[in-house]
Amino acid sequence: MMQNKQIITATLMAIGLSAALSVANAEDKKVETEKCAGIVKAGMNDCGANGHSCAGKAAKDNDPAEWITLPKGTCEKITGGTVVKE
Amino acid sequence: MTPNPILGCGIGLRFQHIDQILADKPPIPWLEILSDNYLTPGSVQQDYAIEVAEYYPVTLHGVGMSLGATEPFNDEYFQRLKSLADQVRPAWISDHLCWTAAHGWVSHDLLPLPYTEETIKHVVQRIREAQDRLERRLVIENVSSYLQYQESYLSEWEFLSAVAEEADCKLLLDVNNIYVSAFNHDFDPCKYLDSIPIERVQQFHLAGYEDKGTHLLDTHGQPVSDPVWGLYKLALQRFGALPTLIEWDNNIPSLEELLAEAHKATEAHIHAFA
Amino acid sequence: MPLLELQHSLIAALFQRDQLAEAAKFVKAQGSLSSEQRVGIYRNSAHGILLDYLESLYPVCLELVGTEFFGRTAHSFIDQMPPTRPFLADYGADFAAYLSAHPALQEMLWIVEVAKLEWARHAAWHTVNQVASDFTQLETLSAEQQAELRFQLPASAQLLSAHSPIHSIWLAHQDEYPDKPQFDEIDLEEAQQVLIFREQRRLHQTTLSPDDWAFLNAVQNQATMADLAEQFADQLPWLFSVAMQENWIYSFTTTPDETKPTRNS
Numbered sequence A: 001m002m003q004n005k006q007i008i009t010a011t012l013m014a015i016g017l018s019a020a021l022s023v024a025n026a027e028d029k030k031v032e033t034e035k036c037a038g039i040v041k042a043g044m045n046d047c048g049a050n051g052h053s054c055a056g057k058a059a060k061d062n063d064p065a066e067w068i069t070l071p072k073g074t075c076e077k078i079t080g081g082t083v084v085k086e
Numbered sequence B: 001m002t003p004n005p006i007l008g009c010g011i012g013l014r015f016q017h018i019d020q021i022l023a024d025k026p027p028i029p030w031l032e033i034l035s036d037n038y039l040t041p042g043s044v045q046q047d048y049a050i051e052v053a054e055y056y057p058v059t060l061h062g063v064g065m066s067l068g069a070t071e072p073f074n075d076e077y078f079q080r081l082k083s084l085a086d087q088v089r090p091a092w093i094s095d096h097l098c099w100t101a102a103h104g105w106v107s108h109d110l111l112p113l114p115y116t117e118e119t120i121k122h123v124v125q126r127i128r129e130a131q132d133r134l135e136r137r138l139v140i141e142n143v144s145s146y147l148q149y150q151e152s153y154l155s156e157w158e159f160l161s162a163v164a165e166e167a168d169c170k171l172l173l174d175v176n177n178i179y180v181s182a183f184n185h186d187f188d189p190c191k192y193l194d195s196i197p198i199e200r201v202q203q204f205h206l207a208g209y210e211d212k213g214t215h216l217l218d219t220h221g222q223p224v225s226d227p228v229w230g231l232y233k234l235a236l237q238r239f240g241a242l243p244t245l246i247e248w249d250n251n252i253p254s255l256e257e258l259l260a261e262a263h264k265a266t267e268a269h270i271h272a273f274a
Numbered sequence C: 001m002p003l004l005e006l007q008h009s010l011i012a013a014l015f016q017r018d019q020l021a022e023a024a025k026f027v028k029a030q031g032s033l034s035s036e037q038r039v040g041i042y043r044n045s046a047h048g049i050l051l052d053y054l055e056s057l058y059p060v061c062l063e064l065v066g067t068e069f070f071g072r073t074a075h076s077f078i079d080q081m082p083p084t085r086p087f088l089a090d091y092g093a094d095f096a097a098y099l100s101a102h103p104a105l106q107e108m109l110w111i112v113e114v115a116k117l118e119w120a121r122h123a124a125w126h127t128v129n130q131v132a133s134d135f136t137q138l139e140t141l142s143a144e145q146q147a148e149l150r151f152q153l154p155a156s157a158q159l160l161s162a163h164s165p166i167h168s169i170w171l172a173h174q175d176e177y178p179d180k181p182q183f184d185e186i187d188l189e190e191a192q193q194v195l196i197f198r199e200q201r202r203l204h205q206t207t208l209s210p211d212d213w214a215f216l217n218a219v220q221n222q223a224t225m226a227d228l229a230e231q232f233a234d235q236l237p238w239l240f241s242v243a244m245q246e247n248w249i250y251s252f253t254t255t256p257d258e259t260k261p262t263r264n265s
Ligand SMILES: [Fe+2]
Pocket: A054, B141, B174, B177, B205, B247
């Protein structure tokens, strides 16, 4: 328990230091974060899924009888074109 | 409450253009926000809509109220819509004279109603309830349709006019939808316009359809067609130079191209009375 | 009520092909199109709207399996799991699970994991940003309160553990990143832990080390400061420093949290 108390104290100091740093260098940190923290996408252009509209669509509703089930995108390279029957 | 001034010819706000609109703040008379895309509380989408509404007069246009359905209204839908409206303060809220939900399923597509006296009664009561829930008068839009029901015996314009009068709501006339339905069901679009009560109409929509040979499909994927511009001129002469909005949802063009299309509508305003 | 019957029949036809003829009974035949073809226009349109939406939701999966496979799988998904809520943004969460049952994908279940990643991104955009805590206030707490502290990741945070390198696969399909990995060179057997979260209008996606992943999971499972000290011992100050600097930890609470936030995964 004694040891845990020391850990907690040290952790709170680390948190306090990070918090103080983040207040001091909010702007610098942003740039740094982007460099190190993986992928950042920003803005409405990047937020993925399309929305709704009140327009109609003309999709082709194929008959299931003629369905094939072979992925043909990037996967084709991996499967080597193995046809899987349903 | 002082509603935002909605004047002239605006465009529907689309995700693709939001960053540009907020960065450049181009002169756009007003924007129609498609409410259903901004209904998640606290989402980034809603955050953007709120910022856009700080700079432009906006209206809210919905597809999901399902005014013509028989199952009870979705309470959460109304709560979320109301909370969005509180934040963007639209001049008005519109939705369609159609249904989108039944049997626990949601079509996310605008489905037509049978045009009968019984349906009028039902829809009128539904619109009244929706208006009570939102504490404001609704604006109701005519939809494009590709079928007619066996039991329908009223024309669409009779149906629409009766609903507007009895529910005491306003109308959003989609001129393209009138043209599409007129072609698909072989009626005279001019007769349609001439039968709609003038004082009920609040706004026009314009959009582009796709000719599928056997029918016209309301895809909003291209410029407004010439015959629709012609019908629009007649509408302006009958109803006056009401606020007009260009809808473009598939093959969405650049903001400049979209604004150019809105500018064509502005020119039609000027020439309709020349 | 006839309207109810008509609407049941019509909507059934949108999501069940074999109901087209039944629904057509309510519809007039006009011109060159039969009543069944007219209902078919609506079936195509409803499917088209949802297919479009699913394609925009799962763009990397779409590229991985190709337009045709994606389209056919999406069509059958739509028929088997039609939307039940008026909020389109809620639709499609089950698509990954649906893919995982597909016979053609049994040897490629990493595609399912990529689908889960794409849904997590979508969910993060759609989650509220909570207000960040002022961490300088921690000093004022008593030792007992400090031991009972709990911390929160951003509300939008999604922690994913995958058997495959989902972050790398996803990255290989992002055209705008110049030094993205080449898909052909990715070892599909490599496991990856990924964190996705939203910070205002920015979406972060990053891989986590096993230590960071275990730490953030403990935090997300409402471990108290005392629990964390027990579990991570003298690693804890460092784990916290990194997490704070990366904005992985947003807020804290001093009282035991009764309402565990529910998360999409
Ligand atoms: Fe419209």
